[in-house]
Amino acid sequence: MTKEKEEKKYETLIVQGAKYQTTFTKKFKNRKVWEAPNHNQIRSFLPGTIIDIMAKTGERVKAGQTILVLEAMKMHNNVMMPFDGEVVKILVSRDEVISKNQVMVEVRPL
């Protein structure tokens, strides 16, 4: 009876320039690949309902001004303009239920 180790299919992991043969963990295989954030997109930080939209398309808004109100976790969350700029496009409407990390407004700095 020969001692046969099952033919292990190894992957390659590069650490500091050296290529290592090894197996990967599930967590590593399922990890989220990083994407550079687009600072001109205002995304929702929680799922919720849009209950009020103050800004209009094309409007010039100052940093810190409230653009819309998102109801989430039993709170009225004020979503504010991150910098002095212009509202390019509003992608949500009043009473709309949105998910997490959804783009609500597109802006650009002035």
Place this chain on the structure above:
Amino acid sequence: MSLRSNILDLRKRKQEVQKGGGDEAIEKQAQMGKLTARERVMAILDENSFHEYDLFVEHTARDFGMETKVLHGDGVIIGTGTIYGKPVCIFAQDFTVAGGSLGLMHARKITKIMDHALKMRVPLIGINDSGGARIQEGVNSLAGYGEIFFRNTLASGVIPQISVILGPCAGGAVYSPALTDFVFVVENISKMFITGPSVIKSVLGEDISMEELGGARVHAELTGNAHFYAQSEQECFDQIKKLITYIPWHNKQKAQSFAAKPPKKGKKIEELVPSDPRIPYDMREIIKSIVDSSEFFEIMEHFAPNLIIGFGRMDGETVGFVANQPMVMAGVLDTDSSDKAARFIRYCDAFNIPIVTLEDLPGYLPGVDQEHAGVIRHGAKILYAYSEATVPKVTVILRKAYGGGYIAMNSRHLRADFVFAWPAAEIAVMGPEGAANIVFRKEIMEAEDPEAMRLQKIQEYKEKFANPYVAAAKGYIDEVIEPSETRSRILHALKVSENKSVFLPEKKHGIPPF
């Protein structure tokens, strides 16, 4: 007149209360594939050794119709018994009584047995099987939980605390197991989460089943909340009984000694490791070739498998092992493995268990997700744990020990007592490939054939630095040993360290990077 009628009355009362929620509820429990609380206690403890307390405790709630409800034992069984003849304190929540929900008296029973365990310096085993706080008792349930968590914390590092999750353990309740030393889960039976699927669905719109959210597998593999994973309750009890033979009964004692036994005869240890440092092998085979009877009791087997922790015996004494696993993720250190190792090192240090570290790692796992997850902060935990540990610490460097990894894995600088290296050890600030690119950058760039020059420089660096002798020349390692000498060297080092006594600078406590 004898007391006969009183005795018969007592027996009748006991029989009634011991039925818990009644035959129907017991039947439902069996249908879910679960044992009853009483059956579980009997299965873990030695036969006929269980003595129950507070059997006749009743709740005092008067709101929401509670005054008409009779809840036997208020949903929990507490008592003392023995395992292998030595005393333990135990509590088991009874799911058949109001879903095992925790009310004021239920919590008082648990805190009573916890107080006993701490006072008497015996291990505490908690079997969790509860729907959570008894809403009808309002803040009293929260008070109950708070009192339990406080005692878990006070007892931490004094007596072994073991949590067995044999049912739901949700909301605040789940913090008690999280504070204990070892958590046991069983497939399809254990459920742990803070917020359940229904609330998650309504607030966040995410649809997930109980099993996928907080089932046994999730905690054994992903979250690291569970230390032991079993397929059945009986397997779980066997694991508990095995664990208990490795650990001391309280922190002023050493673990039980057994007869010294040599490892089983198998492949020679030097044949287990390939000479090419980029080819993996199973570190568990190395551990098994060193420990008594080749028996290694692994802990957290499924979480961060790139690092191995567990107990073995060396000449009959319990030893804690921390080892890199080159077969998974090349044995790198990352956030999860740092957490896993650090907590285990603290446990061994608290309970007088010497630590043997087997090292073969290329460094830390690179990646944005690691950096953003705080690999700096988590990696620091392992440095802190090793530095503060005053139990005997022995390190054996098998192959690679590069950069930060060399320091973190119990190097001499973190006050390892004895550091050994195999002849194939590569103790360097970096692997040859990475280092050559930096140190010889100019030569490679200016060469006629950069690739050939690079390979030549890698070879040069390898010969000069990728060996144990540079570190040996500085006394950073104590001895370069032959692989076959590993067990005998470790045994001798542990023997010499038997009465080790060091003191840390006086302080209330440090501030580890929690």
